[in-house]
Amino acid sequence: MTRFTKGHGTENDFVLVPDLEGTLELTPAQVQRIADRHAGLGADGVIRVVRTALATDESVRAQSHEAQWFMDYRNADGSLAEMCGNGTRVFAEYLRREGLAFGSSFAIATRAGVKTVRVVDEGYAVDLGPWRLGDEEGARRDGFDVMVKPRHGKPVPALTLDIGNPHAVVMLPEGITLENLDLGEAPQLHPEPAGGSNVEFVRAVGPGHIAMRVHERGVGETRSCGTGAAAAALATRFWSGVEDLSPWTVDVPGGRLTVTPLPGQRVELAGPAVLVADGDFPL
Numbered sequence: 001m002t003r004f005t006k007g008h009g010t011e012n013d014f015v016l017v018p019d020l021e022g023t024l025e026l027t028p029a030q031v032q033r034i035a036d037r038h039a040g041l042g043a044d045g046v047i048r049v050v051r052t053a054l055a056t057d058e059s060v061r062a063q064s065h066e067a068q069w070f071m072d073y074r075n076a077d078g079s080l081a082e083m084c085g086n087g088t089r090v091f092a093e094y095l096r097r098e099g100l101a102f103g104s105s106f107a108i109a110t111r112a113g114v115k116t117v118r119v120v121d122e123g124y125a126v127d128l129g130p131w132r133l134g135d136e137e138g139a140r141r142d143g144f145d146v147m148v149k150p151r152h153g154k155p156v157p158a159l160t161l162d163i164g165n166p167h168a169v170v171m172l173p174e175g176i177t178l179e180n181l182d183l184g185e186a187p188q189l190h191p192e193p194a195g196g197s198n199v200e201f202v203r204a205v206g207p208g209h210i211a212m213r214v215h216e217r218g219v220g221e222t223r224s225c226g227t228g229a230a231a232a233a234l235a236t237r238f239w240s241g242v243e244d245l246s247p248w249t250v251d252v253p254g255g256r257l258t259v260t261p262l263p264g265q266r267v268e269l270a271g272p273a274v275l276v277a278d279g280d281f282p283l
């Protein structure tokens with residue numbers, strides 16, 4: 001039996017598997033079984049908690065002088081992801097509860113580099129680090145750089161951003177509402193990025209305030225995506241032409257997140273983190 005903890009951040013849910021001494025080889029099939037909502041525990045992602053110094057990846061091990069624990073993140077389909085914004089907060093809450101991290105600020109190792117988390121009133125704020133437009137030149141010229149075809153409906157322009165992991169953000173045109181969007185299948189991107197992409201659909205609510213739904217790479221539609229919320233806020237900020245450091249409120253089906261652009265083209269994500277259950281599971 002393997003110990004697990006279930007948690008969520010704005011209802012983006014995860015199963016954390018502690019493997020502090022790095023003895024567990026989590027296969028894609030095992031991840032799929034854990035994440036299965038009918039025959040398993042059910043989760044959007046599975047997070048192995050392991051000492052950074054014991055990570056298999058050299059680039060992760062190199063972070064061990066800054067961050068003691070590595071968030072080894074897998075999507076529900078078993079694929080590896082570089083980063084998970086909501087996951088970092090839940091990971092931080094787990095580390096603190098288990099006495100593995102102390103203080104009001106500490107670092108976490110990820111496949112997208114070291115992320116610093118801070119304890120804040122609403123939960124945790126995570127410095128997601130540097131972000132960039134997928135195609136700076138195309139984006140500055142046209143306002144978008146790919147086309148996204150939702151399951152039902154015409155292709156719509158989107159802006160790609162890298163927040164450690166890949167995103168394509170669509171501002172919904174008049175006549176398509178967030179509520180009516182069918183995300184039962186992955187939206188098609190043209191051109192298709194080699195590693196796939198998370199896709200966010202956005203509606204403006206007011207100044208500095210958007211609502212979004214997301215189709216996550218390796219999962220399907222989820223009730224929230226932290227890096228997706230950051231991508232959606234940054235894309236909307238880019239389209240607005242006012243690239244200041246004011247915070248953005250992002251409403252997702254599972255709750256509310258705050259995204260704050262930081263100096264030096266970095267971005268911070270803040271929101272809740274909840275641990276809901278602990279138990280044992282046969283892998």
Ligand SMILES: N[C@@H](CCC[C@H](N)C(=O)O)C(=O)O
Nearest residue numbers: 081084085086165225226227
């Ligand atoms: N839900 C996460 C992102 C998880 C990884 C994503 N599906 C990917 O493959 O890049 C978040 O909160 O950021």
